[in-house]
Amino acid sequence: MEIKVEQRAVEQTIYVIGHINPDTDSICSAIAYAELKNKLGKGRYKARRAGQINAETQFVLKKFGIKQPGYLSDVRTQVKDLEYRIVEGMSRDMSIKKAWELMSEKMVSTMPILKPDGVLEGLITIPDIAKTYMDIYDREILSKSNTTIANIVETLTGELICGDMSGKLLEGKVLIAAANPDLMESYIKKNDIVILGNRYESQLCAIEMEAGCIIVCEGAQVSKTIQKLGQEKGCAIIVTPYDTFTVARLINQSIPVGYFMKSDNLIAFRTEDYIEDIKQVMAKQFHRDFPIYNMDGTFAGMVSRRNLLGARRKKLILVDHNERSQAVDGLEDADILEIIDHHRLGSLETMGPIFFRNQPLGCTATIVYQMYKENGVEIRPQIAGLLCSAIISDTLIFKSPTCTYVDIDAANELAKIAGIDPFEYAKEMFTEGSMLNDKTPEEIFYQDFKKFTAADMSFGIGQITSLDQHELENVEKKVESYIEKAYKEHDVDMVMFMLTDIMSSTTKLIYMGNAAKDVIERAFKIEAEGDAFYLPGVVSRKKQLVPAIMMALQDNN
Numbered sequence: 010m011e012i013k014v015e016q017r018a019v020e021q022t023i024y025v026i027g028h029i030n031p032d033t034d035s036i037c038s039a040i041a042y043a044e045l046k047n048k049l050g051k052g053r054y055k056a057r058r059a060g061q062i063n064a065e066t067q068f069v070l071k072k073f074g075i076k077q078p079g080y081l082s083d084v085r086t087q088v089k090d091l092e093y094r095i096v097e098g099m100s101r102d103m104s105i106k107k108a109w110e111l112m113s114e115k116m117v118s119t120m121p122i123l124k125p126d127g128v129l130e131g132l133i134t135i136p137d138i139a140k141t142y143m144d145i146y147d148r149e150i151l152s153k154s155n156t157t158i159a160n161i162v163e164t165l166t167g168e169l170i171c172g173d174m175s176g177k178l179l180e181g182k183v184l185i186a187a188a189n190p191d192l193m194e195s196y197i198k199k200n201d202i203v204i205l206g207n208r209y210e211s212q213l214c215a216i217e218m219e220a221g222c223i224i225v226c227e228g229a230q231v232s233k234t235i236q237k238l239g240q241e242k243g244c245a246i247i248v249t250p251y252d253t254f255t256v257a258r259l260i261n262q263s264i265p266v267g268y269f270m271k272s273d274n275l276i277a278f279r280t281e282d283y284i285e286d287i288k289q290v291m292a293k294q295f296h297r298d299f300p301i302y303n304m305d306g307t308f309a310g311m312v313s314r315r316n317l318l319g320a321r322r323k324k325l326i327l328v329d330h331n332e333r334s335q336a337v338d339g340l341e342d343a344d345i346l347e348i349i350d351h352h353r354l355g356s357l358e359t360m361g362p363i364f365f366r367n368q369p370l371g372c373t374a375t376i377v378y379q380m381y382k383e384n385g386v387e388i389r390p391q392i393a394g395l396l397c398s399a400i401i402s403d404t405l406i407f408k409s410p411t412c413t414y415v416d417i418d419a420a421n422e423l424a425k426i427a428g429i430d431p432f433e434y435a436k437e438m439f440t441e442g443s444m445l446n447d448k449t450p451e452e453i454f455y456q457d458f459k460k461f462t463a464a465d466m467s468f469g470i471g472q473i474t475s476l477d478q479h480e481l482e483n484v485e486k487k488v489e490s491y492i493e494k495a496y497k498e499h500d501v502d503m504v505m506f507m508l509t510d511i512m513s514s515t516t517k518l519i520y521m522g523n524a525a526k527d528v529i530e531r532a533f534k535i536e537a538e539g540d541a542f543y544l545p546g547v548v549s550r551k552k553q554l555v556p557a558i559m560m561a562l563q564d565n566n
Contacts, residue, residue, distance in 0.1 A: 021090075021321060022053050023346065024081060026337060028330035029059045030458050033066045033402040033442075035329040037395035038373040040075060041388075042328055042349060045377065048386050054326070057081040059337040063456045065402060065442025072438075073394035073427070084323045085339035088287065088301055089280040091320055093312040098123035101130055101267025104160040106259070108266045109138050119298040119311060122270050127307040129277070129300055131270030141261070141269055148182035150261060151202060154268035155179060158222065158245050164263035165224065165249035165256060170231050172222070172245025178202060181221045185257060190214040204256050209235065216244045224260075226253045277302055280309055284320050285342075291317075329373040331355045331365075334460040349376055351411075352551055356462065371412040374399035375419045393426035398438060405474060405511050406435040411552040439476050439511065445484045450491035453484055460501065461555060464562035466524070468503040469495070472550050474511050481508045481517070489519060489540075496521040503528065505558075509548050518542040518554075532561035 025043040027035025039056040046054040056078040062070075070077050098121040099108060112120055112135060122131045151161075158176045162169050181200035186193055190210045197203060197214070200221035205211045207229030215223045216238050222245040225231055231246055239246045249256055277300040278287050291299065291314055301309040326347040330336060332355030345357070347364040351373050368376055374396040381388050388396070400420040404412035407420075424431045445453055458471035473488075475481050488506050496504040503522035509515070519541045520529060529542050547553045 020053055021324060022055050023324045023326060024057045024084070025054055025326045025328060026057045026059055026081060026084075027328050028335040028459070029337060030335070030455060031058050031060050031062060031066065032329075032457050033063075033069055034373050034399040036062060036066050036078065037069065037399040038328045038349070038377050039078060041374065041377050041392050041396050042326065042380070044392055045381055045384070045386055046326075049384060055079070063442070064448075065438060068438060068441045069395060069398040069402075072398075073391045075391055075395060081337060083283070083338040084325060084343040086284045086320050086322055086342060087280065088278055088282050088284070088312060090323065091284070091312060091316045093301060093310045093316050094298075095310045096121055098129075098308060099133075099266065101270065102157055102160070102265045104156075104164050104263045105138055105141055105266055105269065106164045106262035107160075108133060109135075109262075112138075117298075117311075119296075120266075121300055121308055121311065122266060123308055129275070129302070129308040131267070131272035132275060132300065133266045133270045137269050137271070138266075141264070146261060148184070150264065151183055152178045152181050152200070154264045156263050156265060158247070160263040160265060161222070161224070161260065162247055164259055165247065165251060167224070167247045167249035170225075170246040170248055171236050171239045172243075172247075176245065178221060183257075183260060185253060186211045186215060187253075194218060202260075204253055204260070206253065213238070216242050220244055222247065224249060224256060226251060226256055275300065278312065280304065283339075284317060287312075288317060327357075328377075331357050331367070332459075332461070333357050334462065349373060349380075351376060353555075369413070371409060371416040372400045372403035374403070375416045378419045378423060388423070388426055390427050393423040394429065397423035397427055397429065397431065397434075401431060401435045401438065405509075405548055406432065406439075408511065408514055409549045409552070411549045436476070439474070445473065445475065445480055448487075450487040453487055454491050454495055454506065458495075459550070460499065461559070463559040466503070466562055467501040468505065468522070468525075468558065469499055469501050470505045470507065470550055470554065470558075471495075472507040472509060474509040474548075476511050478510055478513075481510060484508065485517065485519070492519060492521045505529070505554075507547075507550060507554065511548070514546055514548050516544045516547045516554075518544055518547075528558060528561050531564070532557040 025039045027039050036058060043054040043056040058078045058080055062077055101122050118135045120133050121129055122133060124130050155177045158172055159174045181202055183202045184197060186203050186205035193214050197218040197220060199219040202222045203215040203220045204224045206226055212223060212235050219242060225248045228248060228250045231248060276294060279302050281304060298311045298313045301312050303309045323343040325343050325345050327345060328349045331348050331350045345359050345363055350367050351370045366376060370376060378396050397420050400416050404416055407417055420431055453473060454471050458469060460469045473484055485508055492504055492506060503525040505518055505520045508517040526537055530536060533544060535542060
């Protein structure tokens with residue numbers, strides 16, 4: 010029997026990912042940029058999302074037949090990122106002798122014992138097997154351990170003359186028939202395993218006493234009469250080339266590993282576990298190897314402390330953000346390779362120099378479009394549709410002050426490739442993607458929420474845009490009921506929420522926090538109307554609201 014033991018080769022994936030509250034630009038740019046990188050043949054890239062996708066983005070993906078990216082909530086190194094050992098595992102019925110040979114050949118100290126369905130049943134180690142050679146067992150050990158006839162035949166390099174190879178010894182003790190037949194009758198019991206030589210009388214006596222198995226040593230011939238009698242009595246007959254002493258020494262090595270395996274309180278890990286967590290567990294154990302489970306509970310392989318030494322950090326490309334507060338968890342334990350963004354420079358630090366592309370445009374998707382053009386890579390219609398949707402969304406169909414002629418030209422070119430009219434499509438996208446009335450206050454609040462820091466003050470700003478003023482009025486009630494909770498949960502100095510009417514290019518700004526009202530008044534030189542501020546012409550959080558708030562905070566300092 011051959012058991013494969015090999016080191017798992019890890020082809021490291023590079024994840025292209027947006028911020029934790031993904032909007033259409035964040036998701037579509039990640040998908041499009043991952044496809045560009047793969048077409049350029051520079052690695053294995055996959056788009057991922059760091060949060061739940063909003064209704065607008067869901068509509069866009071469905072419209073162009075693109076599957077939403079997988080969810081990646083934490084980018085710390087996991088067990089599945091390691092080059093751990095893949096082992097096929099052995100059956101619980103395998104003999105101790107065979108297990109020892111395989112483990113010595115493969116140079117492994119621990120082997121998993123698996124059920125037919127791939128579920129881990131137990132572990133056997135070299136010290137466990139060595140211990141079996143030193144321990145003293147009673148004569149019924151073979152039957153107690155349900156040893157198979159096949160194991161005995163294999164261990165003794167024997168031949169089964171009659172009997173069932175798959176049969177198991179369920180009763181009886183092991184005896185050596187060194188006495189004459191008369192004396193043998195006094196100690197051989199039903200189902201015993203009798204080791205004997207070529208004496209016909211001894212063989213006959215053992216079978217007539219209803220032995221379960223006789224082992225004939227030194228390759229002696231077994232007469233047809235004995236074979237026939239063995240078949241009639243249900244006695245297995247094994248012939249081995251070994252002498253009686255050797256057989257007596259070897260036969261316990263036919264015991265199945267399942268009898269000695271460790272199955273209780275096994276310390277195991279899952280492929281999704283984080284390295285920093287399993288290190289702490291490993292440090293408290295004397296074991297060399299630990300089993301790993303897949304998420305479905307099946308056995309995946311074995312991991313050792315040595316595997317941890319070669320752990321590689323996840324590799325990331327960030328799109329549509331460059332601030333730590335907006336990034337996926339565990340970012341400090343990952344390697345950032347690139348940043349593609351159109352926002353202000355944030356607080357991220359990297360271990361070394363990286364490719365950083367930041368342009369004052371209305372949308373990250375416009376930058377990605379430029380990179381396709383610069384590299385001479387054709388944009389397929391589905392990807393063109395995603396990039397065009399992102400530009401329309403981020404620029405509020407070209408009404409946002411962040412929008413540039415570069416964005417407009419890019420959107421029009423992409424619309425041609427995708428086969429859509431940008432203005433007609435924008436109405437459909439904003440209408441289908443809104444549907445705010447059916448959402449909970451929490452869903453609305455976090456549909457597009459970002460946190461910022463300036464002048465030692467932290468603040469969060471959420472935003473909802475709509476073509477329907479009546480819809481915004483309904484949403485406002487829900488947001489007002491939730492904003493205090495969000496303010497306390499985030500432990501920030503201020504929280505604001507923008508209710509933006511695309512058609513009139515107006516934002517109603519509601520707020521929470523002791524300093525919020527004063528900061529907004531200084532930022533826009535206006536007074537509140539009730540519990541909110543009305544900001545005509547303000548539709549962009551990035552270019553209009555955030556810079557004004559930051560300037561007011563810095564002036565106050």
